[in-house]
Amino acid sequence: MKAKIEALLNEVAAFATDSKEELEQYRLKYLSKKGIIPSLFGEFKNVAPEFRKEMGQALNNLKNAAQTKFNEIQSHIEENTTDDTDNGDLSLPIDFEKLGSRHPLSIVRNQIIDIFSRIGFTVSEGPEIEDDFHNFTALNFPQEHPARDMQDTFFIEKNPDIALRTHTSSVQVRVMENSKPPIRTISPGRVFRNEAISARAHCIFHQVEGLYVDKDVSFADLKQTLLYFARELFGEHTKIRLRPSYFPFTEPSAEMDISCNICGGKGCNICKYTGWVEILGCGMVDPNVLDNCGINSKEYTGFAFGMGIERITMLKYQIDDIRLFFENNKRFLKQFDAAL
Numbered sequence: 001m002k003a004k005i006e007a008l009l010n011e012v013a014a015f016a017t018d019s020k021e022e023l024e025q026y027r028l029k030y031l032s033k034k035g036i037i038p039s040l041f042g043e044f045k046n047v048a049p050e051f052r053k054e055m056g057q058a059l060n061n062l063k064n065a066a067q068t069k070f071n072e073i074q075s076h077i078e079e080n081t082t083d084d085t086d087n088g089d090l091s092l093p094i095d096f097e098k099l100g101s102r103h104p105l106s107i108v109r110n111q112i113i114d115i116f117s118r119i120g121f122t123v124s125e126g127p128e129i130e131d132d133f134h135n136f137t138a139l140n141f142p143q144e145h146p147a148r149d150m151q152d153t154f155f156i157e158k159n160p161d162i163a164l165r166t167h168t169s170s171v172q173v174r175v176m177e178n179s180k181p182p183i184r185t186i187s188p189g190r191v192f193r194n195e196a197i198s199a200r201a202h203c204i205f206h207q208v209e210g211l212y213v214d215k216d217v218s219f220a221d222l223k224q225t226l227l228y229f230a231r232e233l234f235g236e237h238t239k240i241r242l243r244p245s246y247f248p249f250t251e252p253s254a255e256m257d258i259s260c261n262i263c264g265g266k267g268c269n270i271c272k273y274t275g276w277v278e279i280l281g282c283g284m285v286d287p288n289v290l291d292n293c294g295i296n297s298k299e300y301t302g303f304a305f306g307m308g309i310e311r312i313t314m315l316k317y318q319i320d321d322i323r324l325f326f327e328n329n330k331r332f333l334k335q336f337d338a339a340l
């Protein structure tokens with residue numbers, strides 16, 4: 001029996017093939033139930049007790065060698081087999097790398113621009129680092145007037161005449177200085193206020209402000225423009241209401257609420273059970289502002305409005321923490337893919 005096992009070991013070691021059929025022959029011959037190796041195990045009971053240990057080891061050895069050989073050849077054959085029928089459809093376009101999604105603030109800013117451009121508003125931009133005149137003085141904030149405290153400002157330490165703009169009304173001053181009415185423009189952009197960061201406020205945020213100056217522009221024009229805007233952005237059933245307010249650069253001034261887009265005005269925790277949410281400030285441009293910017297206030301009137309893009313985006317998508325916009329968390333940003 002010993003000699004038989006040794007002969008078989010040599011046969012197994014010498015066996016080689018690339019063919020599946022030959023490998024199957026090998027398996028049947030040596031390893032299958034009726035194969036040589038299992039039948040040797042059957043003969044084991046006839047081995048004299050004093051040789052059993054040695055024979056047992058030799059048999060197991062042979063079995064392992066034969067099985068290992070089989071496994072090696074089998075995986076080698078699988079690796080080298082290319083199945084001609086499994087190439088898929090070669091005429092399909094390649095799988096493009098997935099591109100990043102647009103930031104929710106960009107999505108909403110673009111929607112706002114689109115809505116106003118449909119009624120003739122152009123887009124204007126200006127510097128984020130502003131001088132006192134364009135951010136405050138031209139807009140009718142008197143020197144040392146407490147109204148300047150309405151917006152906590154980041155001033156440049158070495159030159160208190162220079163500050164990070166607190167609103168994009170500064171851009172509208174520049175437009176009025178450099179062009180003649182009729183003026184119809186919106187100014188989207190980043191603004192800065194020295195505020196403690198919380199779920200509801202950030203020291204950096206974005207605005208879209210709008211300005212319309214022409215002969216005979218009235219408060220009714222303002223109201224109708226804002227109603228159109230609210231319905232385009234939040235849906236055709238949206239209602240608006242204007243509450244009296246104060247801004248140095250508009251007179252009269254108002255704040256605009258829309259009927260809550262979450263509960264439809266019935267009352268929920270987003271609108272604090274009032275049915276209304278505030279989205280922007282607006283008013284008729286103060287004649288002093290027109291004059292400061294070289295526009296004759298006897299001849300022209302205008303309206304202006306301004307809104308925070310973060311606030312509107314939070315309302316639109318029910319986002320409850322403004323800090324999420326600035327964290328670059330992929331799981332947050334990915335959700336807006338479909339919103340494009």
Ligand code: PHE
Pocket residue numbers: 166167168169209247250281282283304305306307
């Ligand atoms: N500039 C104001 C702000 O930043 C918004 C505003 C613009 C209000 C125009 C009225 C008219 O809060």
